[in-house]
Amino acid sequence: MTATAKKDSCLSCEARQNSALCSSPDVVRVIDSIKVNCHYKAGQTIFQQGQEPLGLFAVQSGLVKLEVNSHDGHAHTLRILGAGGVVGYRSLFAREPYKANAVAMEDTNLCYIPKTELFQVFVEHPEATLNFMQSICKDLRSAEEKWVDQMDKEASERVAEAILFLQDHFQDQKWTRKEIAQWAGTTPETVMRALSQFEKDGLIEQAGRKIIILNRAGLYSKAAQI
């Protein structure tokens, strides 16, 4: 972690719009006074499974993934967070050690918020707590949906769903086959074959590592269960 020289202000932070943490101007002002800016280079680890959470991280800019490593060396991507996303909250609020690793996927600026001060904010601003709870509950839905999809949908359907999701949430971002596979719950080879087929069907176009969606509705019908 590298502390930045200048302390960026939350008041002029664009990520604030998309953050479940910054519900009211009041709360933003308090968080601004307790947060610490820090920077991670692409590939750097923010925290690792087993460590004790001491606070949480809000993404100011960049991209962070939460992933778990299975015994046989495979990695699975639980969540991906862009600007406004919050990383490390689950273990902190569950009051247990981290269960996943957080990795910066590109150069990333985070705001670290120590837990004691954070809990104080939540105690003093109940509406901020309920607002954040909404976000957690949506994450829970996503996780449960992912589990169901893993059973009900074919691998190619999950790939279609994945590229739609990644496009919606992180426009113009480039993804490797491996990254898509770890998100969709399959292998890079299967992602390959699915993408080739989608291109053959005129649903997408691949410009280098960038995927352009040509026929959104068509792709969606591939992703959706009948």
Place this chain on the structure above:
Amino acid sequence: MTATAKKDSCLSCEARQNSALCSSPDVVRVIDSIKVNCHYKAGQTIFQQGQEPLGLFAVQSGLVKLEVNSHDGHAHTLRILGAGGVVGYRSLFAREPYKANAVAMEDTNLCYIPKTELFQVFVEHPEATLNFMQSICKDLRSAEEKWVDQMDKEASERVAEAILFLQDHFQDQKWTRKEIAQWAGTTPETVMRALSQFEKDGLIEQAGRKIIILNRAGLYSKAAQI
């Protein structure tokens, strides 16, 4: 739903010990004054996908499952709640329609807590909110772990994990092969074959529909990834 004649008191409710909702005596007293007792017979539906949540349900006694139905008629069990469990909170706090069905698996007594009054409790008792958030975050972990297990573990491993989980949380409960399958993310036939093998290996014993675990460590080693 059937309202019971007598209004059971939270103060003498044994389920309270296991409930993330009843954190302090103060909170229990307030909830006691706003809750409504209701009864569901085995098999009855408590709420259905698409409906708007108007409150949440705390399990006083009995058993409730949350399940989603996939297009091809298959059902998947997301969560199972016994005494002290809370049903319907995810959609309520996410402020969206229910995404799953809640079904009473046996005769069940629930306490219904209307949302307006509930939010009031949370606003006035921040520590109760944070306590409940801990529970939600653990549910999130369970869901994400289930997704990972679905990929990394073989079906028989998930069955071993399932019967250990169900035993730990709902002792002396009987489960059909189908119920276990819907929890473990597989089919009744696969559960069958796994149980037969476990019995052959001396890990379990089946008395009718009751599964007795003979060798807990052995079963655990079947469930765990190396």
Place this chain on the structure above:
DNA sequence: CCTCAAACATGATGCCCATCATATTTAGTT
């Protein structure tokens, strides 16, 4: 600019497990 690891791309192989089928037993209902 050159180098080399990583990513892309496609084919071949095998196996786990869902699906279907069928016979038997259980348990809930009239």
Place this chain on the structure above:
DNA sequence: AACTAAATATGATGGGCATCATGTTTGAGG
């Protein structure tokens, strides 16, 4: 007690997809 739908139990079959293998291309760093 009779009846019937559901649950148990086991075998046979096939397909989806992970795995392995191999060649090509890309792009980041010295």
